Amino acid sequence: MQASVHTAVRELAAEVGRDALTVPMIAQRAGVTPSTIYRRWGDLQELLSDVAVERLRPDTAPRDHGALPADLTAWAEQFLDEMSSASGRAYIRDALLGDPDGGNAGQCSAYAAEQIDVILNRATERGEETPGVETVMDRVVSPLMYRILFRPDGLDAAYARGLVTGLLDPTGRWPGKAA
Incomplete structure (x- = not known):
């Protein structure tokens, strides 16, 4: 799940720009629910932080x-x-x-x-x-x-x-x- 969410973030950032990213958009691309992302990362900024470290x-x-x-x-x-x-x-x-x-x-x-x-x-x-x-x-x-x-x-x-x-x-x- 983490890999698919990270991939979705990278792909969407390249397509629409980092500032346009939303949790629902990322969840849809990754094939998970937004609540899954919120449970794992808390918010969009923490998700972006995790992707950045990777x-x-x-x-x-x-x-x-x-x-x-x-x-x-x-x-x-x-x-x-x-x-x-x-x-x-x-x-x-x-x-x-x-x-x-x-x-x-x-x-x-x-x-x-x-x-x-x-x-x-x-x-x-x-x-x-x-x-x-x-x-x-x-x-x-x-x-x-x-x-x-x-x-x-x-x-x-x-x-x-x-x-x-x-x-x-x-x-x-x-x-x-x-x-």
Whole structure:
């Protein structure tokens, strides 16, 4: 049932737009009653939040570029690109708006942490020194998410690269910044 409802939401959002969605419309497309949706999700916003969290889950493991700086930089650039797109921002908003207990936000955070963990484990297996997952979350993911949500102007791949460089360069110097 969950899969059919999620599919109905995605299809209808593509056909009529997210703002035109209603629970009865989704229920009809999914072949369930509106009361089934209300019992399972509570309201439309919670349903949209659930669908958004599912859409924010990465499809594949991060690519291996052979070294921690390259792996983490490529991941940060891709994360920024996906999350700062119009659809990425809409999914983030939906995930947070229909999340009264914080579980969906935590799941989104867990997806990023899992991806980072893969990158760090690969680097450790190659004998590279690595920061901890939470350090990467605090110094790369958190600033990216803040900027995506609140200060998107001028946000680009160079910013993501600078965060990774700042994390991995023990002197804390960023490219182009005087010592």
